[in-house]
Amino acid sequence: MSVKLASRQVGDVTVIDAAGRITLGEGASAFRDAIRDLATKGSKKVLLNLGEVSYIDSSGIGEMVSGFTTITNNGGQLKLEGLSKRVKDLLQITKLYTVFEVYDDEADAIRSFS
Amino acid sequence: MQFRCRSYITGEAYLKNMASRQTDKMEKTQKLLDSDLQSVDRAEEFVLAAARKLGFDEDEAGQIGMAVRECTVNAVVHGNRYNKNKKVHLDIETSDTDLTVVIGDEGAGFDLNSIPDPLAPENLLNQSGRGLMIVQAFMDDFDLHPRPGGGAEVRLVKHRPQS
Numbered sequence: 536m537s538v539k540l541a542s543r544q545v546g547d548v549t550v551i552d553a554a555g556r557i558t559l560g561e562g563a564s565a566f567r568d569a570i571r572d573l574a575t576k577g578s579k580k581v582l583l584n585l586g587e588v589s590y591i592d593s594s595g596i597g598e599m600v601s602g603f604t605t606i607t608n609n610g611g612q613l614k615l616e617g618l619s620k621r622v623k624d625l626l627q628i629t630k631l632y633t634v635f636e637v638y639d640d641e642a643d644a645i646r647s648f649s
Numbered sequence: 650m651q652f653r654c655r656s657y658i659t660g661e662a663y664l665k666n667m668a669s670r671q672t673d674k675m676e677k678t679q680k681l682l683d684s685d686l687q688s689v690d691r692a693e694e695f696v697l698a699a700a701r702k703l704g705f706d707e708d709e710a711g712q713i714g715m716a717v718r719e720c721t722v723n724a725v726v727h728g729n730r731y732n733k734n735k736k737v738h739l740d741i742e743t744s745d746t747d748l749t750v751v752i753g754d755e756g757a758g759f760d761l762n763s764i765p766d767p768l769a770p771e772n773l774l775n776q777s778g779r780g781l782m783i784v785q786a787f788m789d790d791f792d793l794h795p796r797p798g799g800g801a802e803v804r805l806v807k808h809r810p811q812s
Binding site: 558559560590592594595596597600601604619621623627628629630631633634649 | 650711715718778782
């Protein structure tokens with residue numbers, strides 16, 4: 536299964552619920568398009584919920600970083616929640632834990648934007 | 650440079666290593682794959698199946714699978730550049746002690762030093778360049794060398810779990 540993406544609004548925070556695989560090809564492209572779409576719409580507070588993401592490769596990580604840069608350059612914030620052990624390991628290995636704000640609990644993540 | 654080639658062995662150590670390998674019961678499977686993204690999935694599936702059969706747990710098998718995925722992507726995208734006339738060479742070798750995967754392409758070759766250090770502060774937000782670092786983190790041995798006949802070849806080794 537490739538990635539499935541859905542967005543919802545919690546107050547002024549846009550939450551993207553991602554599920555499936557974010558890998559080079561269709562998955563990473565869909566992910567990139569979703570974040571670019573939010574940036575175009577001017578979303579400033581974006582929370583990526585990766586709780587149902589079963590797999591992410593270096594291309595998917597690259598798209599996450601690219602999305603972070605795009606949203607940040609627009610004056611916004613992009614944060615992460617619900618990371619699996621594998622994704623946490625990847626962020627540790629790549630030192631991206633020092634870049635992303637990561638939350639286990641969605642309520643905490645939402646509160647952090649205010 | 651951040652990339653390490655940990656499996657280059659020379660001299661006495663090499664001979665000792667080869668001698669011990671000859672006493673191992675070895676099995677080798679070879680696959681020739683097209684230069685497309687479906688081959689990336691296939692390579693990962695082949696190696697995942699081998700890893701599970703050898704007794705690696707799901708966490709380790711997943712790491713091995715991801716390492717193979719990253720290297721096969723490199724072979725398809727950067728080595729063969731999706732050229733339909735070029736193949737990706739996948740060898741899966743199992744011994745009493747190791748799972749070894751060799752992935753080769755028919756491209757122009759590859760220099761590890763050409764990749765900027767993905768952990769350097771100025772590169773942390775680069776979109777690409779992390780694949781081989783992840784591979785090295787997940788595998789016990791890694792080396793990259795020219796492939797006989799042209800192209801690049803990576804050799805990945807994971808030591809088998811001891812029961």
